[in-house]
Amino acid sequence: MTRAQTLRPERRVRKNSVPPASQSHWTERTSRGIRILQVDALNKLPWVVHGFSTRPGGVSDDHGEKVLKLGFTDWDTRENVLENRRRFQSALGANDLTLVTIKQFHSDVIHVFDTAPPEPCRGDASASRRPGLLLGVQTADCVPILLVDPQTRAVAAVHAGWCGTLQRIVTKTIGRMQMEFGTKPADMLAALGPSIGGCCYEVGTEVASAFHAQFPSASEWFDELRTGDEPNPLQWLNMKPPGHQPPPRGVLLDLRKANRALLLKAGLREKNIFTSDLCTSCRRDLLFSYRKEGALSGRLMSVIGIRPSPA
Numbered sequence: 196m197t198r199a200q201t202l203r204p205e206r207r208v209r210k211n212s213v214p215p216a217s218q219s220h221w222t223e224r225t226s227r228g229i230r231i232l233q234v235d236a237l238n239k240l241p242w243v244v245h246g247f248s249t250r251p252g253g254v255s256d257d258h259g260e261k262v263l264k265l266g267f268t269d270w271d272t273r274e275n276v277l278e279n280r281r282r283f284q285s286a287l288g289a290n291d292l293t294l295v296t297i298k299q300f301h302s303d304v305i306h307v308f309d310t311a312p313p314e315p316c317r318g319d320a321s322a323s324r325r326p327g328l329l330l331g332v333q334t335a336d337c338v339p340i341l342l343v344d345p346q347t348r349a350v351a352a353v354h355a356g357w358c359g360t361l362q363r364i365v366t367k368t369i370g371r372m373q374m375e376f377g378t379k380p381a382d383m384l385a386a387l388g389p390s391i392g393g394c395c396y397e398v399g400t401e402v403a404s405a406f407h408a409q410f411p412s413a414s415e416w417f418d419e420l421r422t423g424d425e426p427n428p429l430q431w432l433n434m435k436p437p438g439h440q441p442p443p444r445g446v447l448l449d450l451r452k453a454n455r456a457l458l459l460k461a462g463l464r465e466k467n468i469f470t471s472d473l474c475t476s477c478r479r480d481l482l483f484s485y486r487k488e489g490a491l492s493g494r495l496m497s498v499i500g501i502r503p504s505p506a
């Protein structure tokens with residue numbers, strides 16, 4: 196049994212946050228206890244199958260809770276993960292597609308698949324125009340990005356953490372699709388799935404420096420980490436001589452905003468970019484967060500593929 200409902204975004208609002216207008220473009224599909232997030236605009240393309248997994252359902256055990264862990268790890272059996280993947284694919288209506296995952300390592304390596312490789316390749320994005328392949332990326336805080344070119348009927352799945360974002364992996368994936376398939380960015384649709392939000396993603400100042408060195412608009416993606424007991428930012432009120440300011444604490448990075456900016460810069464239209472407002476760290480009830488749960492956290496999976504038979 197399958198039902199769909201509109202998904203509510205997290206309630207937390209922060210400085211510089213944009214209104215969650217895009218959230219109305221998202222749908223939650225529930226099937227046999229598994230909840231999948233989908234973008235309405237992608238659902239309208241009958242030849243595309245796509246979805247972002249969430250935490251509940253599945254056969255893996257997490258302190259007595261049954262969860263849908265979709266990544267192979269040392270602390271979960273292979274059988275559990277395979278069964279979870281089967282259930283996820285079944286809930287998506289994608290049993291007839293072959294799942295193609297990649298060994299992610301925070302790179303800018305992109306693979307174009309014509310057939311499913313016998314073993315997962317090392318890389319952080321995959322693209323294809325071949326029906327029957329279900330391209331997947333795994334995340335637990337990083338931004339999963341699904342791309343569709345409705346004109347040439349090509350799809351891609353991208354894993355963008357801060358390293359991948361800094362290396363412009365989404366821009367390079369679009370470039371590769373242009374080269375391989377003749378994709379025009381203005382035709383493309385992009386879906387940015389649940390990831391750690393600017394509310395929770397604390398990074399070191401060296402990360403901020405690296406971004407500032409690469410992107411002229413980087414300052415729009417960072418926010419100061421506030422604890423409430425910061426010294427007055429005006430130096431003359433601090434009663435400390437210059438040069439004796441406390442070292443800056445971490446800053447908050449909004450990876451979604453950064454990747455949205457990269458997509459716009461690549462030539463996608465704003466109306467064709469759909470960003471989930473769900474924060475993996477704020478919503479542990481629904482998602483997995485590496486930052487929040489540590490190394491034992493489960494992995495979410497985001498998939499996109501082309502149906503084998505014409506719909």
Ligand SMILES: [Zn+2]
Binds near residue numbers: 391392394474476477
């Ligand atoms: Zn958050």
